[in-house]
Amino acid sequence: MLSNILCEFYMKKFFVGLVLTLLLPLTALAQTDIYIRGSGKLFPIALPQLCLKSGESKANREIPRIIAKNLIISGYFEVLNPEAYIEEPGKCLAPQDVVYSDWSVIGAEGLVRGTVEQAASQITIRLYLHDISRQRVVLGKEYSGSSEQIRAIAHKFSNEILRFFTGQAGVFGSQIAFSSKVGRFKELFVMDMDGSNIRQLTDDRGLAVSSSWHPAGQMLIYTSYRKRRPDLFTINLLSRRIQQITNNPDLELGGKFNKDGSLILASRSSGKESDIVLMRPDGAVIRRLTRPNGSIDVSPDWSPDNSRIVFCSDRSGGPQIYVMNADGSNQHRISFVSSNYCTSPVWSPAGDKIAFVCRAERGFNLFISDTDGSNPLQLTSYGNNEDPSWSPDGRYLAFATTFGRGSVTHIAIIRNDGSSLTQITHGRNSDSQPAWGPLPH
Amino acid sequence: MRIVKVLMAVILVFGLSACACRTKQVGAGNVPVAAEGSILKDVHFAFDSYALDSLAREILRKNAEWLKAHPDRKVEIEGHCDERGTNEYNMALGAKRARAVKDFLVSLGIAADRMSTVSYGEELPLDPRHNEEAWAKNRRAHFKLL
Structure with missing residues (x-):
């Protein structure tokens, strides 16, 4: 487990030094608006096996597979079934020699082809995105690195494809932390955003819940019962070192670092009160932001500029969503959808939206509204859907869902317009409380 | 003879405590059943x-x-x-x-x-x-x- 993490660490370090060469001028970039699709129509794209030019490698098969999975998750593409491809799998052809009619006839509008060259431990991968109707290459990249970097390379090119089509790079390669049952305990796990590479982080043998990321992306803050009483802890993803942040008989929950990691927002249940508090990273409370009026105030989240805070409060009866300034002033309710139970607010990375959960239509469902509560949009309407967490680009929400009547929860991803629901985890241990990490550097 | 007795007692105590400790680790967690x-x-x-x-x-x-x-x-x-x-x-x-x-x-x-x-x-x-x-x-x- 540790070697796995260390390996990743070195990989990340090395990746910064990756050669990233633009092979072709992106003259087509100015015309990308042609490609932007609404969530209704998906862009049909083909991802055949790459040409293995030299050496032995699995990359020629794995890279198209990883990119295909990413593009499906993105919600913008329909990946055409490889069995329909006319071109022989892995055929080596110069980009200009591609027979476009072989691809247009099966309905492809986009095509990703490329080459793999493996020499010793060094791998060189060239990837091209073809526009079938214009019969030309519109995006080309060369990557080189070690063979362990195949997945990272596939993610990089997936992000480039998304940038080409939508004007904004994707978030492939980012990670999602979550809680999952291990026997009667709940432990923290982390995975790649496509659901692969799941690793157990904690062995707290209690409840490890409500995790969120430090802005630098190498540490999580979470609530754990590892010392029998709930307190805030941090865990470093590389060293697995756990540090205790609070140590008291109270219940601290939902810790959220601010954008430079110098402050922690959390809720603290103490005696009759459950309030939002601001702490230093050492757990020392700077001040209480909500009044001790006997109500439950929980689940705070920062606006991206840290000037405001959204939280959940039952001060008006059932739980509803409230916004206040970062100093605690101007507390006002923003959730007015027809529900007597709204919780779990999270502020979008662009700052213009808030996602939350409300009990509606006999289940718990995801909603998005403007930060003043206007323009509410219900994203889900089936089963129980909880714990939303924004992707770093704000295009998606990860959340925990039962997919209908089931009782086991899985992590799923949905576009912020409610389209393209994709199941990410498939285990039987009730995965919950996803926390989407920042983009890797 | 006395030394042997003491030694046996020591072994017994250590043995028992080690056993108890292991049992606790396997069976117990940090939250109740x-x-x-x-x-x-x-x-x-x-x-x-x-x-x-x-x-x-x-x-x-x-x-x-x-x-x-x-x-x-x-x-x-x-x-x-x-x-x-x-x-x-x-x-x-x-x-x-x-x-x-x-x-x-x-x-x-x-x-x-x-x-x-x-x-x-x-x-x-x-x-x-x-x-x-x-x-x-x-x-x-x-x-x-x-």
Whole structure:
């Protein structure tokens, strides 16, 4: 487990030094608006096996597979079934020699082809995105690195494809932390955003819940019962070192670092009160932001500029969503959808939206509204859907869902317009409380 | 001979303690196994509520009698919720339930320092099923004798 993490660490370090060469001028970039699709129509794209030019490698098969999975998750593409491809799998052809009619006839509008060259431990991968109707290459990249970097390379090119089509790079390669049952305990796990590479982080043998990321992306803050009483802890993803942040008989929950990691927002249940508090990273409370009026105030989240805070409060009866300034002033309710139970607010990375959960239509469902509560949009309407967490680009929400009547929860991803629901985890241990990490550097 | 006896005793003690330690590590965790109260009965709550109804108060009066009769015993009051609603809110709700029970027992004359509270939210259901009956059982305050 540790070697796995260390390996990743070195990989990340090395990746910064990756050669990233633009092979072709992106003259087509100015015309990308042609490609932007609404969530209704998906862009049909083909991802055949790459040409293995030299050496032995699995990359020629794995890279198209990883990119295909990413593009499906993105919600913008329909990946055409490889069995329909006319071109022989892995055929080596110069980009200009591609027979476009072989691809247009099966309905492809986009095509990703490329080459793999493996020499010793060094791998060189060239990837091209073809526009079938214009019969030309519109995006080309060369990557080189070690063979362990195949997945990272596939993610990089997936992000480039998304940038080409939508004007904004994707978030492939980012990670999602979550809680999952291990026997009667709940432990923290982390995975790649496509659901692969799941690793157990904690062995707290209690409840490890409500995790969120430090802005630098190498540490999580979470609530754990590892010392029998709930307190805030941090865990470093590389060293697995756990540090205790609070140590008291109270219940601290939902810790959220601010954008430079110098402050922690959390809720603290103490005696009759459950309030939002601001702490230093050492757990020392700077001040209480909500009044001790006997109500439950929980689940705070920062606006991206840290000037405001959204939280959940039952001060008006059932739980509803409230916004206040970062100093605690101007507390006002923003959730007015027809529900007597709204919780779990999270502020979008662009700052213009808030996602939350409300009990509606006999289940718990995801909603998005403007930060003043206007323009509410219900994203889900089936089963129980909880714990939303924004992707770093704000295009998606990860959340925990039962997919209908089931009782086991899985992590799923949905576009912020409610389209393209994709199941990410498939285990039987009730995965919950996803926390989407920042983009890797 | 004496040395042998001492040595055997030492081995026995070490052996036993090592054994006990291992048993504890394997069997125990840092959260309790969900169980129904036997000596001190559980009290139950309505959905999203920490109010004590008349039945809950009656049970707590009986629990208070037992606590008065056993002044050396301390308890931990656990607050629990059903699975509906969000984990984080339910964690805070469980804390309120435990606290409501403690406050009522204090009002009946039980010393506050004999009672600690802890919330497990919806994480340790007594009944794992997903229906009204199970939810009603799971919305509870449970007493753990310390």
